[in-house]
Amino acid sequence: MRGIPWNDRSGxxxxxxxxxxxxxxxxxxxxxxxxMGFCFPGTGKSGDLSPRSECAPLWHDPxxxxxxxxxxxxxxxxxx
Numbered sequence: 001m002r003g004i005p006w007n008d009r010s011g012x013x014x015x016x017x018x019x020x021x022x023x024x025x026x027x028x029x030x031x032x033x034x035x036m037g038f039c040f041p042g043t044g045k046s047g048d049l050s051p052r053s054e055c056a057p058l059w060h061d062p063x064x065x066x067x068x069x070x071x072x073x074x075x076x077x078x079x080x
Contacts (some may be wrong), residue, residue: 005033014076034063036079051079 008013015025025031036052038059
């Protein structure tokens with residue numbers, strides 16, 4: 001299904017590595033998904049363009065500071 005992050009073979013592999021089910025992965029009380037950029041960079045010839053450099057520093061720290069029970073952070077992908 002389009003528009004759902006990690007809803008493909010790479011997501012299946014990630015959930016297997018984490019040892020969690022699809023239901024657990026998409027339960028927002030258990031797992032939080034945060035984009036690297038927060039600003040949609042636009043679309044290029046072969047998919048989305050690279051994240052804009054000013055967006056992650058602007059948003060990551062303020063959001064992460066509001067998650068006091070955060071136990072594990074996993075960054076995935078070329079821009080992580």
